[in-house]
Amino acid sequence: MTPKINFTPGPSQLxxxxxxxxxxxxxxxxxxxxxxxxxxxxxxxxxxxxLRQLLDIPSTHFIYFTGSAxxxxxRILQNLVAERSFHFVNGSFSKRFFEIGxxxxxxxxKLEVEFGIGFTDIPxxxxxVELTGVTHNETSSGVVTPPEFIYALKDxxxxxxxxxxxxxxxxxxxxxFTKIDTAFFSVQKGFGLPAGLGVWIVNxxxxxxxxxxxxxxxxxxxxxxxxxxxxxxxxxxTPETPNVLGxxxxxxxxxxxxxxxxDIIRKETEYKAAILYKALNxxxxxxxxxxxxxxQSKTVIVAHxxxxxxxxxxxxxxxxxxxGDGYGASKKTQLRFANFPTHSKEQFELLVDSLEKFS
Amino acid sequence: MTPKINFTPGPSQLxxxxxxxxxxxxxxxxxxxxxxxxxxxxxxxxxxxxLRQLLDIPSTHFIYFTGSAxxxxxRILQNLVAERSFHFVNGSFSKRFFEIGxxxxxxxxKLEVEFGIGFTDIPxxxxxVELTGVTHNETSSGVVTPPEFIYALKDxxxxxxxxxxxxxxxxxxxxxFTKIDTAFFSVQKGFGLPAGLGVWIVNxxxxxxxxxxxxxxxxxxxxxxxxxxxxxxxxxxTPETPNVLGxxxxxxxxxxxxxxxxDIIRKETEYKAAILYKALNxxxxxxxxxxxxxxQSKTVIVAHxxxxxxxxxxxxxxxxxxxGDGYGASKKTQLRFANFPTHSKEQFELLVDSLEKFS
Numbered sequence: 076m077t078p079k080i081n082f083t084p085g086p087s088q089l090x091x092x093x094x095x096x097x098x099x100x101x102x103x104x105x106x107x108x109x110x111x112x113x114x115x116x117x118x119x120x121x122x123x124x125x126l127r128q129l130l131d132i133p134s135t136h137f138i139y140f141t142g143s144a145x146x147x148x149x150r151i152l153q154n155l156v157a158e159r160s161f162h163f164v165n166g167s168f169s170k171r172f173f174e175i176g177x178x179x180x181x182x183x184x185k186l187e188v189e190f191g192i193g194f195t196d197i198p199x200x201x202x203x204v205e206l207t208g209v210t211h212n213e214t215s216s217g218v219v220t221p222p223e224f225i226y227a228l229k230d231x232x233x234x235x236x237x238x239x240x241x242x243x244x245x246x247x248x249x250x251x252f253t254k255i256d257t258a259f260f261s262v263q264k265g266f267g268l269p270a271g272l273g274v275w276i277v278n279x280x281x282x283x284x285x286x287x288x289x290x291x292x293x294x295x296x297x298x299x300x301x302x303x304x305x306x307x308x309x310x311x312x313t314p315e316t317p318n319v320l321g322x323x324x325x326x327x328x329x330x331x332x333x334x335x336x337x338d339i340i341r342k343e344t345e346y347k348a349a350i351l352y353k354a355l356n357x358x359x360x361x362x363x364x365x366x367x368x369x370x371q372s373k374t375v376i377v378a379h380x381x382x383x384x385x386x387x388x389x390x391x392x393x394x395x396x397x398x399g400d401g402y403g404a405s406k407k408t409q410l411r412f413a414n415f416p417t418h419s420k421e422q423f424e425l426l427v428d429s430l431e432k433f434s
Numbered sequence: 435m436t437p438k439i440n441f442t443p444g445p446s447q448l449x450x451x452x453x454x455x456x457x458x459x460x461x462x463x464x465x466x467x468x469x470x471x472x473x474x475x476x477x478x479x480x481x482x483x484x485l486r487q488l489l490d491i492p493s494t495h496f497i498y499f500t501g502s503a504x505x506x507x508x509r510i511l512q513n514l515v516a517e518r519s520f521h522f523v524n525g526s527f528s529k530r531f532f533e534i535g536x537x538x539x540x541x542x543x544k545l546e547v548e549f550g551i552g553f554t555d556i557p558x559x560x561x562x563v564e565l566t567g568v569t570h571n572e573t574s575s576g577v578v579t580p581p582e583f584i585y586a587l588k589d590x591x592x593x594x595x596x597x598x599x600x601x602x603x604x605x606x607x608x609x610x611f612t613k614i615d616t617a618f619f620s621v622q623k624g625f626g627l628p629a630g631l632g633v634w635i636v637n638x639x640x641x642x643x644x645x646x647x648x649x650x651x652x653x654x655x656x657x658x659x660x661x662x663x664x665x666x667x668x669x670x671x672t673p674e675t676p677n678v679l680g681x682x683x684x685x686x687x688x689x690x691x692x693x694x695x696x697d698i699i700r701k702e703t704e705y706k707a708a709i710l711y712k713a714l715n716x717x718x719x720x721x722x723x724x725x726x727x728x729x730q731s732k733t734v735i736v737a738h739x740x741x742x743x744x745x746x747x748x749x750x751x752x753x754x755x756x757x758g759d760g761y762g763a764s765k766k767t768q769l770r771f772a773n774f775p776t777h778s779k780e781q782f783e784l785l786v787d788s789l790e791k792f793s
Contacts, residue, residue: 106628142501145674269465271677315504318630
């Protein structure tokens, strides 16, 4: 029996309207439409127009669809880096971004800090670095890289492309896209959708960089290279037959979120995070794993539970709530709680009440 | 209003059980399960075990999931070719496979024949060619490359890897996998599933070749390179968060097809193809575009309709049937009819009856 409320950080609980949208999609024959039809173009445009509005994406930036965020890590390094990228590594996912550079025979460099730690001081970055990769929300540790850090980094190195992994934070953050050249997420986290779709936001500087690599004879991939994604996106199409149903559902859920209002979603996220951090820090047996408040993620909240981890997991499951395991080596001492738009205030209040009763 | 019967060759009509399986998936919470859970491993194993049985895939071959068949074109050339591949080109899709080699800075060569023509004589292939790419069913023209041609080619060049694009033919063909090193398809055609999933069948020789490229310092991609796909597949997992719902639906539809029986599906496919080709060739205004019977596709049947194309399209739509447009430049003179397992004998009989009434 699956608990009713799913706090795992991804795939997470579905956005509460998804099942209705799936039913409508089948009624309208969406899963078998051609990806070269007007109907598809309309569906694709609804999703990208909606995202543009919800996330305040300016007209300098374009939106493309891929199979996953993993794929976007690869496409970023393939399309935007001839030789050298610089990665801020503070957990498993930021490290993976760096490693993908190595696998592509680029020469990535990294600044690595301990698990649970974030970044404060802007480091010196070599002139030859073409792109910096920052993980806005490190899903493994619950550490956030404050947007102010990202903007200060871009201000110091304006000619270096800024790539932001926002996989487990969007739609919460309200980014200043004049300081971000490319950002991306996958739909099974904050958007509460079935997995199998990555969303890649890319500006004109990135398109120019890909062209530059191509003119130097460097391969930037094939069907999903930036020129191919871009020329198709201009027609609201994709190079390949994409996850049409996924794109349809994204458009519908984004419309639902717009009706609720981006600001309300942000305020509710902050309220839910605040009551959970408070409950953890005032608990005799538990604490917030990330203690520095400027690094505390609002969207993936990690509890240090020590020897009580297994018992707390069972306790919550009995109350109908599924916590996420700690990541990797922290599985036995930590629990992770996703705080996404689909998680209601009432669900968080129930979680907090339950934690208070745990002894 | 969408016609009830969809004969477009892809995405095509859904397999008739899909909607029920989607409903059950939501009931069971499948769209939000973790891709690192036992439940996912079970779902993934059900799909690959079922495919192995339905398509008679021997234990020398492994099955991996990707985002699309487009991605598999890229991964094949990235993982299995250091320099030179040889492509049999007779339409838009076989040509695209060749072009992807160029985009990856490999040195692909091609043997190209006219649109509507197939291959009969085994050509001479240079010793340096590492892989031959054959499109079993050219979706654009309705020309099939007979499996006997593929096997004879492999017999003549046993050390060259044989890659078969079976995108719009499987599960119809019963391949001899001892003569095929890698094959692939996407689920929105013969399997009648929502788009957004590619299936890649790969043997041990391919894995060894990818390792060889890697040891030479050639990049074979990152998260979806063969060693990464393989090590995850051994645990019934995937490197990235995949299209979990898509893999679940594939497993369920394959079980449905197994219950019906692969041989029955093949015989019905042949019956439906036979009556449609007969109707086309005995029609005063229409004909089969591919006249050479050994090249006539059983799964994508192309009608030459000339000046009657637009009128026939309307005529069929009025009767509740959606034909597929001719591909590219043939849009105004041809129609394509998918003959997939979801298309019933009754639906084909209705199509044939309607064609006979068209004058």
